[in-house]
Amino acid sequence: xxxxxxxxxxxxxxxxxxxxxxxxxxxIFPGWKVTAFGRAGDGFHLxxxxxNWFGVGIHRSSDEAxxxxxxTPPAWPEGSGRKMEQIWVFHDDGxxxxxxxxxxxxxxxxxxxATWDPVxxxxxxxxxxxxxxxxxxxxxxxxxxxxxxxxxxISAVGCFRSDDGGITWEPKNRGVPPVDTADEAEPPExxxxxxxxxxxxxxxxxxxxxxxxGVFRTTDGGDTWQRIEEGLPAGFGFVIWRHPxxxxxxxxxxxxxxxxVPVDGRLRAYASxxxxxxxxxxxxxxxxxxxxxxxxxxxxxxxxxxAFCFGTTGGKIWLTEDSGESWRQLDPSFPRIxxxxxxx
Amino acid sequence: xxVRVRLPRVLTDTTAVASRHEVTGATLGEVLESLFADAPGLxxxxxxxxxxxxxxxxxxxxxxxxxIDSAVGPDAEVQVLQAVSGG
Numbered sequence: 001x002x003x004x005x006x007x008x009x010x011x012x013x014x015x016x017x018x019x020x021x022x023x024x025x026x027x028i029f030p031g032w033k034v035t036a037f038g039r040a041g042d043g044f045h046l047x048x049x050x051x052n053w054f055g056v057g058i059h060r061s062s063d064e065a066x067x068x069x070x071x072t073p074p075a076w077p078e079g080s081g082r083k084m085e086q087i088w089v090f091h092d093d094g095x096x097x098x099x100x101x102x103x104x105x106x107x108x109x110x111x112x113x114a115t116w117d118p119v120x121x122x123x124x125x126x127x128x129x130x131x132x133x134x135x136x137x138x139x140x141x142x143x144x145x146x147x148x149x150x151x152x153x154i155s156a157v158g159c160f161r162s163d164d165g166g167i168t169w170e171p172k173n174r175g176v177p178p179v180d181t182a183d184e185a186e187p188p189e190x191x192x193x194x195x196x197x198x199x200x201x202x203x204x205x206x207x208x209x210x211x212x213x214g215v216f217r218t219t220d221g222g223d224t225w226q227r228i229e230e231g232l233p234a235g236f237g238f239v240i241w242r243h244p245x246x247x248x249x250x251x252x253x254x255x256x257x258x259x260x261v262p263v264d265g266r267l268r269a270y271a272s273x274x275x276x277x278x279x280x281x282x283x284x285x286x287x288x289x290x291x292x293x294x295x296x297x298x299x300x301x302x303x304x305x306x307a308f309c310f311g312t313t314g315g316k317i318w319l320t321e322d323s324g325e326s327w328r329q330l331d332p333s334f335p336r337i338x339x340x341x342x343x344x
Numbered sequence: 345x346x347v348r349v350r351l352p353r354v355l356t357d358t359t360a361v362a363s364r365h366e367v368t369g370a371t372l373g374e375v376l377e378s379l380f381a382d383a384p385g386l387x388x389x390x391x392x393x394x395x396x397x398x399x400x401x402x403x404x405x406x407x408x409x410x411x412i413d414s415a416v417g418p419d420a421e422v423q424v425l426q427a428v429s430g431g
Contacts, residue, residue: 031354053400053426054355054389069359071385076393083393 002307005047005064006317007034007298007339012047014064014343015317015332024332028067029059036298037341038090040097040112045343048073048087048099056087056101058113064343074099074107074116089298091143093150100140104131104154108166122152122160122169127190131157134179134193134212135257141297142197146204151197151222158192159209161222172222177213196297198242198249208276210240210251210297217276231279232270233263238297243323245304248273250282250324252295252310265290269310271324283320285327298339311337345418347375351386352426359385372403373412375422390424400427 004015011027012034028034029049036048045061056074059067076082082103089100090113097109099116106119122140131138134156142153150162151172158173171189179193193212200206205221208228214235216225229235234253241250249272255263262268271282293314302308306323315334320327349365356363361383369375380387392398396412402425403410406417416422 029358032358049358051354051389053398055392055398057359057385057389059358069385071387073388075388078393078395080393084388 002319002321003064003343004301004309004317004319005037005045005339005341005343006311006334006337007037007047007341008311008315008335008337009033010335013332013334015330018321020331022330022332025065028065032057033086034339035086036089036339038097039092040090040109041092041094042112044112046090046113048090050086056084058087060113070114072115074101074105074118076103076105077118085137086139088139088141089143091145093145098143098145098150100143100152100154102137102139102141104138104140104157106140106143106152106166119166121162121167125160125169127157127171130188130190132191142194144197144199144204144207146199149204149221151199151207153194153197153209155195156193156212157190159194159197159222172218173225174223175218175225175227176209176211176216179212195238196240196251198240200242200247201244206275208240208242208249210237212236212257215240215251215276228272228276229279230277231272233266236260237295239295239300239310241300241302241308243302243308246273246323247275248323249276249279250300250302250308251279252300254294260294261292265292267291267293267295267312267318269308269318269324269327283322283325283327285320287329296338299337301340301342303342307342309340309342311340313337347378347416347420347422349375349379349422349424351424354426355386355389355424359383359389361386369416371412372405372410372414372416372422375416376412401425402427 006013013026032049038046058070058073061067085102091098099107105123107116140154144151160169161172173192178191196210198208209216239252269282270279293312300310309319317330367378404423
């Protein structure tokens, strides 16, 4: 029995079941975009919502079924000229709760998402004037941490790292082409369209990056990146996910930035069991019918039991319960899926 | 004087706030501040970072579109609507 929280363009849904029998609860937050799920250090589930009319919000729940809104989600200060457009990601490091947002910025909460403070060392970085949005906006969408270090991925700006708990930050993109190819001759400090980040929790300086310009690996915390695409049908995509126990890496390649669907409609997760040196189609069960749909960066999740799943922009969910050996598409259909989380 | 405020269901369903409130104020800004005292979680949903009514939120005072500085008379009815936009 699995429970999967599905965040979509039109509300959240709770999918429960196993095998071919699944039930759907919802919509939760009807009419609202649900853009991120997370957990607070006190064990509460978190959901970020957004509305074209009413802005962003954060809700807390002890059971993913009943939710209570917080009164003060992250907000840019009056007079900043910035808009709080979307909450893209939550990350709890065991001590503090971080949120990456658009218009791009990093916020931190020390009271379980009740109140938030901006992180000025990143939000007012000396390069801020050069930050430009990607197709999805100017957004801080990935936050990873290790003792003493924090990494944030911002599109289309790049990967930043702090070695002092978030006070000072440096761009960490050497080895990755900038999104503007005209700049390749002299790599700029910013201008890198990072899409996803994954990390080895045991050796956190080992990281994997799905970028606009390909798939990359670092073994030095982001100081240098190397391209790792052997066996992939395309370097473009949004998802990069690493199983914390086995180290298996997964990604879902898409054709290209101008054609954000699987190559030839062959929707497949690709896996690597050698840290990204080589990739192959993950297991079996994939449809031979064309699947011209995308998978967004927060729409992939997995758990320790070997259950992995992802949701598509076409509103379907693919699931494996054996660490990626056999996959199946679940029957229920949803609106465009932005975020997914295996609850239990 | 009492001002009656009505909120749209798409907002109240998700924020767990009542759809009808009785508050006070002589301007729309004062009415909203009185509303936020009862329901602080509504502030960021109705106002932007600059303290202005959000661009896709419409507020009517006795059926006349109002802004933050608009006068609100005694026994007025304030209605908050989402704009007909989106998809």
